[in-house]
Amino acid sequence: MSNWVNVTQDKSTGIELIHAHFKGFAYDPHLHSSYLIGVTELGHQQFNCRKKIIDSYQGQTFMLEPEEVHDGNAPDPLGFTYKMMHLDPAWLKKSYEGIFNEPIELAIESTLRSDPQLSHLILSTYNILNNNESQLMKDTYLDLLLENLGNTPIFN
Structure with missing residues (x-):
């Protein structure tokens, strides 16, 4: 299997969805203006971020803040x-304020997390957005995901 990247975007939220596979070198150091939330589906990915080498294995969740350089x-x-x-x-930020009815400061405490329930919720949310399910399903899963993230040490 060679390298491949599929990119789509949910029209109602603007959330960009990436499904990718890499062998060997994947990508040079770069950054994004968005928060990244993902799950390693298969294999072992390794990246430099926050001056550390991060090893993410199948089922682990990885998250980055905007402007965090990673490779x-x-x-x-x-x-x-x-x-x-x-x-x-x-x-x-707008979504969190709607859920928690108060301003919230967004900061990702840990780039990597081993939490099977969180990984399952991220993948379910991704699939619902990617399959263009009903707006009610999208809203429900996004709210569940954001509530779960907001009640964990991931987001402060």
């Missing part, structure tokens, strides 16, 4: 596959 590579010959959502900071 990527697959240390194992089979490579890695992930699904990731790019969340616009303005949309995320």
